[in-house]
Structure formats: C-alpha cells, structure tokens
Amino acid sequence: MTPKEIAISAVSALDEKKGGEISAIEIADLTTLADYFVIATGTSNTQINALCDAVEKRLKAQGETPLRREGYRDGTWVLLDYGCVTV
Structure with a gap:
C-alpha cells in the first residue's frame, strides 16, 4: 500500500469508531519522520483503545502491521508507527 x-484507511477506521477531530496531515516535504500524520481524539480510555484496535484491524486485513505501538496500556494516548504513516 502507498502511504x-x-x-x-486509518482515517476511515477512526471515523467508523466515532473518533473526534480526525486529521490527516501530509508532512513528506517537511520531515523524514513520515509521509503522513493521522491524528484523532477520543473521549475515554476505552474509546482511545477501541480507535487503536480499529486502525490495527483494518490495516492488518490489508497486509500492514505497525512497526511499533506506544501508549496503549495507559489508554490516554496511543501512537501507531507504520513507518511512512504515524497514527
């Protein structure tokens, strides 16, 4: 898949789980960290983990797995690193 x-796909998964303030920002010309940042908000720890699970499930079905996942245990923030896309 392209970045x-x-x-x-991540935006779509977040939207289906009622993520708030969803933004996809193309940053390829600004940094070498990633090509896109996808940002969303959740209203509770449970929803934040559900948003994370939805993105992982959707992208795994399409053959993409995160290189790293941070913050899931606390549930107040989560970062999914797909190399070229950070969610």
Whole structure:
C-alpha cells in the first residue's frame, strides 16, 4: 500500500469508531519522520483503545502491521508507527 492509502484507511477506521477531530496531515516535504500524520481524539480510555484496535484491524486485513505501538496500556494516548504513516 502507498502511504496515502494507509492514511486514508486509518482515517476511515477512526471515523467508523466515532473518533473526534480526525486529521490527516501530509508532512513528506517537511520531515523524514513520515509521509503522513493521522491524528484523532477520543473521549475515554476505552474509546482511545477501541480507535487503536480499529486502525490495527483494518490495516492488518490489508497486509500492514505497525512497526511499533506506544501508549496503549495507559489508554490516554496511543501512537501507531507504520513507518511512512504515524497514527
């Protein structure tokens, strides 16, 4: 998948789980960290973990797995690193 396809798929998964303030920001010309940042908010620890699970499930079905996942245990923030896309 291209970085744009990964970002679009992540946005779709977040939207289905009622993520708030969803943004996909193309940063390829600004940094070498990633091509896209996808950002969303949740209203509780439970919803934040559900948002994370939805993104992982959707992208795994499309053959993409995160290189790293941070913050899931606390549930107040989560970072999913797909290399070219950070959610």
